[in-house]
Amino acid sequence: MKLPTDLVRMYKEIHGWVGIISGLALFIAFYAGAITMFEEPLQRWASPPSRLAPPPSLERTPELIEKVLAAHPGAKKGYDVNLAIDSARPARVSWVEATPEEAEHGGGVTYYASLRPDGALQVETRGPSPVAQFIDVLHQQVGLAFLDHEVAMPIMGAVSLLYMIAIVSGLVVLLPSLVSDLFALRIGRNVKRMWLDVHNLLGLFSVPFHVIMALTAVVFAFHDQFYDAQAVAFGRPERPERSAPAGPPPPLLTPAAIVAKLQDQAPGFTPIVLDYSGRPDGSVFLRVAGTDPRFGTRGPTYGFASVDPASGEIVSSDYMPGRQDGWSATITSFFALHFGSFGGAPIRWAYFLLGLAGAFVFYTGNLLWIESRRKRERKAGAVEQTRSTRVLGALTVGVPLGCMAGISVTLAAAKILGFAATPGLHSVIYHAVFLAFVVAALVRGAARAGPELSIAAAVAMLTIPAASLVAGPDWFGSPALIAVDAVAVGLALTLAASARSARRRRFAAPRDSVWADPGLNAPHPG
Amino acid sequence: MKRALTSRDWFGKSSAGLLLGFFLALGAGGLFKALAGVGDTFFSTKGQLAMWMMAPVWALVLSFCFMFRSTARAWGWLAAANVVLWGAIWALGGIAP
Numbered sequence: 001m002k003l004p005t006d007l008v009r010m011y012k013e014i015h016g017w018v019g020i021i022s023g024l025a026l027f028i029a030f031y032a033g034a035i036t037m038f039e040e041p042l043q044r045w046a047s048p049p050s051r052l053a054p055p056p057s058l059e060r061t062p063e064l065i066e067k068v069l070a071a072h073p074g075a076k077k078g079y080d081v082n083l084a085i086d087s088a089r090p091a092r093v094s095w096v097e098a099t100p101e102e103a104e105h106g107g108g109v110t111y112y113a114s115l116r117p118d119g120a121l122q123v124e125t126r127g128p129s130p131v132a133q134f135i136d137v138l139h140q141q142v143g144l145a146f147l148d149h150e151v152a153m154p155i156m157g158a159v160s161l162l163y164m165i166a167i168v169s170g171l172v173v174l175l176p177s178l179v180s181d182l183f184a185l186r187i188g189r190n191v192k193r194m195w196l197d198v199h200n201l202l203g204l205f206s207v208p209f210h211v212i213m214a215l216t217a218v219v220f221a222f223h224d225q226f227y228d229a230q231a232v233a234f235g236r237p238e239r240p241e242r243s244a245p246a247g248p249p250p251p252l253l254t255p256a257a258i259v260a261k262l263q264d265q266a267p268g269f270t271p272i273v274l275d276y277s278g279r280p281d282g283s284v285f286l287r288v289a290g291t292d293p294r295f296g297t298r299g300p301t302y303g304f305a306s307v308d309p310a311s312g313e314i315v316s317s318d319y320m321p322g323r324q325d326g327w328s329a330t331i332t333s334f335f336a337l338h339f340g341s342f343g344g345a346p347i348r349w350a351y352f353l354l355g356l357a358g359a360f361v362f363y364t365g366n367l368l369w370i371e372s373r374r375k376r377e378r379k380a381g382a383v384e385q386t387r388s389t390r391v392l393g394a395l396t397v398g399v400p401l402g403c404m405a406g407i408s409v410t411l412a413a414a415k416i417l418g419f420a421a422t423p424g425l426h427s428v429i430y431h432a433v434f435l436a437f438v439v440a441a442l443v444r445g446a447a448r449a450g451p452e453l454s455i456a457a458a459v460a461m462l463t464i465p466a467a468s469l470v471a472g473p474d475w476f477g478s479p480a481l482i483a484v485d486a487v488a489v490g491l492a493l494t495l496a497a498s499a500r501s502a503r504r505r506r507f508a509a510p511r512d513s514v515w516a517d518p519g520l521n522a523p524h525p526g
Numbered sequence: 527m528k529r530a531l532t533s534r535d536w537f538g539k540s541s542a543g544l545l546l547g548f549f550l551a552l553g554a555g556g557l558f559k560a561l562a563g564v565g566d567t568f569f570s571t572k573g574q575l576a577m578w579m580m581a582p583v584w585a586l587v588l589s590f591c592f593m594f595r596s597t598a599r600a601w602g603w604l605a606a607a608n609v610v611l612w613g614a615i616w617a618l619g620g621i622a623p
Contacts, residue, residue: 010533164589215582218584219577219580219581229548229552230552231622235622327572
């Protein structure tokens with residue numbers, strides 16, 4: 001396809017600059033995002049075996065709810081009845097008590113309740129691991145997990161807009177040579193050509209995935225501002241007044257009866273959590289989280305049905321998989337396409353690989369930028385790399401490897417910390433490892449840090465299976481969780497292999513390359 | 527002869543794309559609201575769709591605004607597009623009193 005050369009040249013420069021500004025943040029977002037595809041199994045992998053008595057049957061659950069509400073009036077504001085019990089959801093009944101301020105930020109204390117064999121109430125505040133949630137926040141905030149959500153979101157939105165410009169400009173640059181270059185993967189002496197081919201191939205074939213991620217991320221970052229602007233311009237619809245209930249609220253159905261009623265009304269829908277919340281006027285609202293494998297879901301793992309807790313009738317199916325009208329299903333498809341919450345495990349694995357491939361596209365983009373800078377600077381007569389190129393080279397090594405190592409170590413720490421783990425502690429561990437890698441890369445320089453930090457990241461990756469060995473088989477609620485350790489070993493081997501080629505490059509690269517060891521006098525090949 | 531495109535005037539063009547593109551995006555959602563008759567129910571799914579429409583319009587205007595030959599043309603054309611769009615919403619009675 002023919003495009004004017006000035007257009008292509010302009011977009012090539014734009015592509016380089018938006019890429020270099022957003023590339024490292026996007027690497028973290030994609031790597032952490034790939035991992036959150038398995039947030040649920042990871043949480044089970046990282047959560048200590050529960051100290052609660054085995055959960056009472058669903059038929060006996062009303063007795064548990066009654067005892068909880070009598071002993072803990074705070075639960076009247078809202079409690080969950082969990083239908084599927086595992087280490088990530090260890091209690092039949094759980095609830096959160098929080099001050100209004102804590103509640104706004106999703107904080108507060110979570111309580112987990114069960115019945116002892118003698119029928120006495122047992123309540124624990126130590127629960128499942130928060131580490132999977134921490135990795136999710138790292139993903140949502142493009143690596144800036146230490147920032148407040150309100151501060152991080154506009155930054156993430158800006159990165160997403162740059163990302164969209166990068167996609168469009170990259171396509172414009174690639175279009176003219178698309179036919180001749182598409183399947184050409186020139187692996188050989190010209191390393192830059194090879195990286196460019198890899199960058200183009202991976203980038204082009206995941207364009208739909210990247211467009212979805214960029215546009216949905218813009219909405220996730222700015223939806224409050226979008227709604228506010230629309231309210232100012234076009235008017236804000238009033239929240240409908242709820243008519244006050246006449247007389248005392250009707251008695252609630254038992255959880256078992258709710259499940260049976262749902263089964264009648266929506267046979268394909270598998271309820272997982274009954275989420276009760278009490279309104280100030282004494283009435284109770286019930287939202288049921290669940291899945292239907294034939295349909296995508298609004299949430300990362302569930303869709304929702306609003307159910308009348310007294311009759312068990314579905315009152316709203318706007319977010320219920322398979323029962324949505326065209327408008328709702330369209331909105332849900334945007335969420336599902338971002339979360340990979342459709343099509344079951346094959347899609348999750350596909351998204352995991354697409355996410356890793358995306359991270360690799362950003363990494364190769366940085367490499368290409370550094371190489372082009374070197375060429376341009378050499379033409380201008382410079383013998384040595386400028387300081388900014390050396391720093392960027394070091395960050396291109398330190399940030400991705402630091403992110404991978406930090407996530408590995410903080411994940412492994414979950415099995416060592418057990419019930420002592422908190423989100424804050426996981427954040428400190430992640431950032432300590434991450435900063436250590438970045439500082440080491442800056443001190444040692446890209447050439448030496450490449451192989452050294454790759455090995456260090458491989459070792460960090462191996463702390464995951466090591467922690468599993470230390471913690472023992474009790475932590476494996478289901479044997480399939482061994483996949484977490486297997487993937488960690490696979491990634492460790494990949495990192496070790498890349499350490500080997502980085503070491504080779506350190507000795508073979510042209511002397512003025514950031515990848516060449518400044519202490520060595522390698523003969524200049526060109 | 528036509529002036530060649532260059533990335534040197536990126537700031538003027540991209541600020542036009544960012545600012546006027548946002549109003550085009552807002553207008554696109556507003557036009558949809560006016561045509562689809564959204565606005566009577568709280569947090570309706572049509573209202574959500576009107577919000578979602580803003581992301582692609584804004585991001586695409588921002589991505590393609592570099593194709594204007596100059597900063598002045600970027601501001602001029604995008605402003606004109608805004609006038610047409612918002613005029614249509616106004617004519618349909620979609621703007622808040």
